[in-house]
């Protein structure tokens with residue numbers, strides 16, 4: 001039975017979607033079956049980060065509403081046959097489903113897929129608890145800024161109350177010199193403020209930004225330190 005992994009952050013724009021896309025690509029490279037679900041309702045992004053935006057016809061609300069089966073809504077990346085994605089709806093009014101329906105949907109997918117990766121929304125409101133319904137593991141993405149750390153801690157509490165027992169965090173957009181300078185939070189500050197286990201650190205790197213804009217997971221740059229880093233993070237995340 002597959003694992004359900006959900007991204008969260010509290011603060012927006014910290015790199016949740018880029019993380020999920022590259023986690024998915026890293027896992028798919030290992031030959032396991034991965035489906036990513038964009039649950040950032042009204043603000044879908046995964047289709048663009050995967051270069052599949054022109055292929056979207058149906059979305060997750062259509063699937064849950066019974067308008068189509070999940071395979072009709074699923075987009076496939078020709079380059080990577082093990083990597084599948086279901087887009088979020090852009091029409092929030094179309095999404096009227098409760099936590100039980102969402103959890104049931106993930107549970108159905110985990111029968112056929114090794115990993116169900118859910119791209120969650122920013123914030124700590126009901127969209128987050130809906131996206132996290134029935135999740136096995138939450139990855140809280142944060143950046144080395146005090147606002148992001150505080151929001152990550154809040155997201156951790158909300159996910160704990162929502163019943164997601166295994167939670168990890170990833171520190172993204174890291175500039176080590178700035179973190180050592182005293183002008184930004186240090187690693188000690190990060191550890192003091194956020195409780196879940198840190199499973200990875202991702203540098204601020206414009207190649208990550210460029211790849212996202214070009215609709216290509218950056219880990220597909222073979223042999224890069226980023227590919228290596230994602231492989232290590234993936235191993236740590238799966239072992240928590």
Ligand SMILES: Nc1ncnc2c1ncn2[C@@H]1O[C@H](COP(=O)(O)OP(=O)(O)OP(=O)(O)O)[C@@H](O)[C@H]1O
Nearest residue numbers: 012013014015016017018122173204205208209212
């Ligand atoms: N390590 C990084 N280095 C440089 N740019 C990055 C890095 N990680 C993410 N980005 C860029 O930061 C921006 C936000 O990333 P992303 O969309 O993944 O954030 P998000 O947390 O999913 O945002 P939202 O809260 O809106 O869903 C994008 O332009 C992305 O390319």
Ligand SMILES: [Mg+2]
Nearest residue numbers: 016017040045
């Ligand atoms: Mg996002």
